[in-house]
Amino acid sequence: MVKFSEEAKSLHASDIREILKVTENPEIISFAGGLPAPELFPIDEMMKVDVEILKKEGRQAVQYSTTEGYVPLRKQIAKRMKTSFHTDCTYEDIIITAGSQQGLSLLGQLFLNEGDIVLVESPTYMGATTAFAVNFPQFVEVETDDKGMVPEALEAAIEKYGDRVRLMYVIPEFQNPTGITWPLERRQAIMDIMNKHDIPIIEDDPYGELRYEGETMPTLKSLDTQGNVIFLGSFSKIFMPGLRIGWMVAAHDILEKAVMLKQTVDLQTSSFAQRQASYYIDMYDLDAHVKQIRDLYGKRRTLMYDSMKKYFPEGVSFTYPEGGLFTWVTLPEGLDAKAMMPEVIEKKVAYVPGGAFYPNGGNANHFRLNYSNMPEDRIVEGIKRLAEVLKEKIGK
Amino acid sequence: MVKFSEEAKSLHASDIREILKVTENPEIISFAGGLPAPELFPIDEMMKVDVEILKKEGRQAVQYSTTEGYVPLRKQIAKRMKTSFHTDCTYEDIIITAGSQQGLSLLGQLFLNEGDIVLVESPTYMGATTAFAVNFPQFVEVETDDKGMVPEALEAAIEKYGDRVRLMYVIPEFQNPTGITWPLERRQAIMDIMNKHDIPIIEDDPYGELRYEGETMPTLKSLDTQGNVIFLGSFSKIFMPGLRIGWMVAAHDILEKAVMLKQTVDLQTSSFAQRQASYYIDMYDLDAHVKQIRDLYGKRRTLMYDSMKKYFPEGVSFTYPEGGLFTWVTLPEGLDAKAMMPEVIEKKVAYVPGGAFYPNGGNANHFRLNYSNMPEDRIVEGIKRLAEVLKEKIGK
Structure with a gap:
């Protein structure tokens, strides 16, 4: 054995x-x-999309490409970050990942040593905690009510654990598993606390565009004054999960490390799958x-x-x-x-x-x-x- | 910061x-x-392949699927392992990875603790050593001549480092970077040594089907009596690298761990890209x-x-x-x-x-x-x- x-x-x-x-x-x-x-x-549309990719780009669409991802797609995402998420960024603030699950996996490796503390909502998404768990962190569940993470409890946890807190992970929009959305005041209160600390915050937002009522809320990323929020988005729930296309929006020093790590992990996300999302957005109306x-x-x-x-x-x-x-x-x-x-x-x-x-x-x-x-x-x-x-x- | x-x-x-x-x-x-x-x-062929996938499977081709990979592709690979690599296995011995780079990354995590020793050829493929390096192992370069790794040097290294040796990584076929191929006697001599030890061996073989002269050699996997060889294959060099489709052939206890880890890393490889390889093999002549x-x-x-x-x-x-x-x-x-x-x-x-x-x-x-x-x-x-x-x- x-x-x-x-x-x-x-x-x-x-x-x-x-x-x-x-x-x-x-x-x-x-x-x-x-x-x-x-x-x-949109299966019929995808037949046209796939043929168009191969007609227009041919060989390049199936050759090796950069770890950061397909530039036209990153530009389209930057635009959607503004229109759908009210968050300003350029394509250089974005890299493509193999779904947001890969974003979680990369970030766990980038921020967590054994014994470090990750602050999470209680309950929280198990796909994130299993991705982080391979680094042997300690999970601290911060009290969470029907409006999301409780600011006083967050402040108390940071005070109690100090420098050991190395990461916060939250889903402020239609949380998995609870479906709860943080109201504006709660987001602002949490970010008022976090903007005083140098703790990276993963804002996992795979469902943000699937709002059935009420008003769109500002993302934590848009309330971030320190460049500590890392926003994870995904085409899985608004397009097709089987293509495995997600994205990460973050400060350049973080993206740079994420790219170096992604290179060792899988070199790049499928050149063709990235174009499938990009050409669909060009040829049809994703909204x-x-x-x-x-x-x-x-x-x-x-x-x-x-x-x-x-x-x-x-x-x-x-x-x-x-x-x-x-x-x-x-x-x-x-x-x-x-x-x-x-x-x-x-x-x-x-x-x-x-x-x-x-x-x-x-x-x-x-x-x-x-x-x-x-x-x-x-x-x-x-x-x-x-x-x-x-x-x-x-x-x- | x-x-x-x-x-x-x-x-x-x-x-x-x-x-x-x-x-x-x-x-x-x-x-x-x-x-x-x-x-x-084969760009023209791929237009037909993509349309056929969507016609025949439609929604399923872009939905979430299993971490292990698309069963028809795994069966096709099992067949090719026999015809192209003279290695017996069934689809249950195979999982699909995002290129063989992901195989390297997963295996480094599965076998290496800080300070553990990885035995490698000298020189060896840098994409493998950077993938392993995130686990902080020690690399021991085993003397390598124009016929590959030297058996006496391998034996000496195992004797010297004993239990600290936790992984061996080699490319016996058209090595990257040297282009060297291990002759049959060398393969047998190395496996005679390794079959006496419980050290996992990664046999990285992305180029095995690209032989321009001489006879096909048995893989290390086919000379493995202990189930310790993990064979990594790839469609990158024989089909299209941008799809990111590779495979791992290994004993079930190893595959089980690899699947659990892959699930935390990216859930699965693109459902559509797996079908692109599989349908091409069905519809055209990959050989x-x-x-x-x-x-x-x-x-x-x-x-x-x-x-x-x-x-x-x-x-x-x-x-x-x-x-x-x-x-x-x-x-x-x-x-x-x-x-x-x-x-x-x-x-x-x-x-x-x-x-x-x-x-x-x-x-x-x-x-x-x-x-x-x-x-x-x-x-x-x-x-x-x-x-x-x-x-x-x-x-x-």
Whole structure:
């Protein structure tokens, strides 16, 4: 038997991965994943896009290219950062990544030594904590209420841990897993604190363009006076996840390190896939496409919310997300959503147990629901089935 | 200023990257990169391939998919491992990576703790050593002659360093940078030693199918009795590098860890790009395409070799590669190929100074030449220009 590194030894199959495998059974109404609705993928348009790329650029579109990414795409993203995210930047402030997951992985490596502290919301996105975990940091969950991270708790954590705090990771917009959005005052209060410290802040914003109601909020990046915010964006939820195209907006000293690290990691993101996003934006109307997504997901969000209100028993609460893909369900204390999984799967429905989103454990009485990937009739039916299990549990 | 991790601090812009930037000037005859000849990319065929993928699979081709990779492609690779590499495996022994560079990066993380020893050829591929370097290992360069790594030197290194040796990295076929191929007896002798130890061996083989003469050799993987060899293959040199599709063949316990790590790193390789390789193999004749590449590169290899023989001054020696993309030039002791770069660039020609391929430094009197990316007339002209500089240096 070969000997693995400490890092390799720390890797374990995730619960969620195992759950997602079960939900591949098409009989199961799965609210577990975070998949976009495939019926909206612009497949016919992509046939034209792909041919146009090869006609116009031919060989260059499939040759090696730079680690930073395809310049026309970076320019298009800079423009969208302004129009969609109210954030000023130029293409030189942007690099292309293999989805925002790669951004998370690179940044964990760039900022974390063993034992360093990462401040996160509680709960937080498990894909981020698993990406950071290979560097053996300590996760400090900062108190989080229905308006996001609590400023007083953040201040207390920074005071308590001082220099050991080396990174903050947050999703202020339609958070994964809770669906919560930080209001303007909260963003300003958090940035007032963070602008006084030299702590890099990852603002993960894969869903920012999927707002179904209310007003667009300024990004943390746009409130950042020190160049410490690193914004991660993605085409996965507004275009096509299988292309693996995301981006990172950051100060030049950070981008420079990210590029050097990315070069050792995969040299560059697919030359062709970058052009697929870029040519689509040129040839079609991505904003109109995003509006279609918003219309559909907004409807599904409302339907899931209304169904939960109608069918879930008393004592169960859930969030009302203004955008994004997820809603978060809280059960009475003492119930364990993971332990309930076999009964839930038995009813041919699935969620992700909430405990996985707390890096320090506990909090078993939650689960996450996704509403983007299931057609309307299955949403209602799935919520009914879940309600049956919940009634049995709470009735006892 | 934010504080970077120790890993980030260790990252520095590579010399080669700076050289490659200079060589983007089209006036320069560049033997510096390792780029495939773009004129052979099957662009017309790819238009049909892309449309067929979208017609046949549509949404699934751009949706999230598994970390392990697209099963039909893995099956095609398993078949090619048999026909092209004489190595038996099934698709379950294979995962898809974002080029073999990602394979190197994942394996460095899976096997290396700080201070652990990696055994490498001397010289060795710098893209591998920079990928491993983020884990702070110690590189031990094992004596390497014109037949590859020297078995006695390998045995001595293992005896000297014992348990600290945690990884071996080699390119037995048309090595980068030297172009050297290990003969059969050498492969057997090395594997006789390695089969007695539990040390993982990375066999990096991006050029194996590009043999211009002589017989195909058994891979180390096919001589491996202990399941310790990890074979890395790539479509970059036989198809299109910009798609970023490579593969890893390894024992299941290793693949399992690699998949868990890859999931944190980028979730998966592009669903669409994997299908581009797979559908091309289905719809066209990849072997016939590879033969075209072999014919062209073989001609260029011979032309570069003959030109060096004709024009290079006495005292300069160079390898005769039976395949691959590179030849390796050795100057008289005391000459410094890196220091000569300004004069070389002045003549509008470029190479990669050899020192970068020795992780422990020294050996300034070498450089690497690539012959795959330049048309015939520029190869001759470039070698003439280099010869002028060399004559001046050696004349003095």
